[in-house]
Amino acid sequence: MVAVLLWFLLLVLCWPVAIAALVLFPLIWLILLPLRLLGAAIGGTFALITALFLLPFKLVRVLI
Numbered sequence: 001m002v003a004v005l006l007w008f009l010l011l012v013l014c015w016p017v018a019i020a021a022l023v024l025f026p027l028i029w030l031i032l033l034p035l036r037l038l039g040a041a042i043g044g045t046f047a048l049i050t051a052l053f054l055l056p057f058k059l060v061r062v063l064i
Helices: 004-012 015-063
Strands: none
Touching: 004 015
8 A cells, every 4th residue: 555655656746757667567577577486496496405405304303
């Protein structure tokens, strides 16, 4: 809600910048979407590797 109010304030003060932001925001979001997906994939891979390395320690902890 605050973002919408700030955008309306920008629209009143400087309408060309507000219209440009309204048009460019979805385009920038689409350009950055593959990078977010790549970051999630890399984070998942690191989590899997960490879990594989810690698995023996967790098994020893359960057996003790």
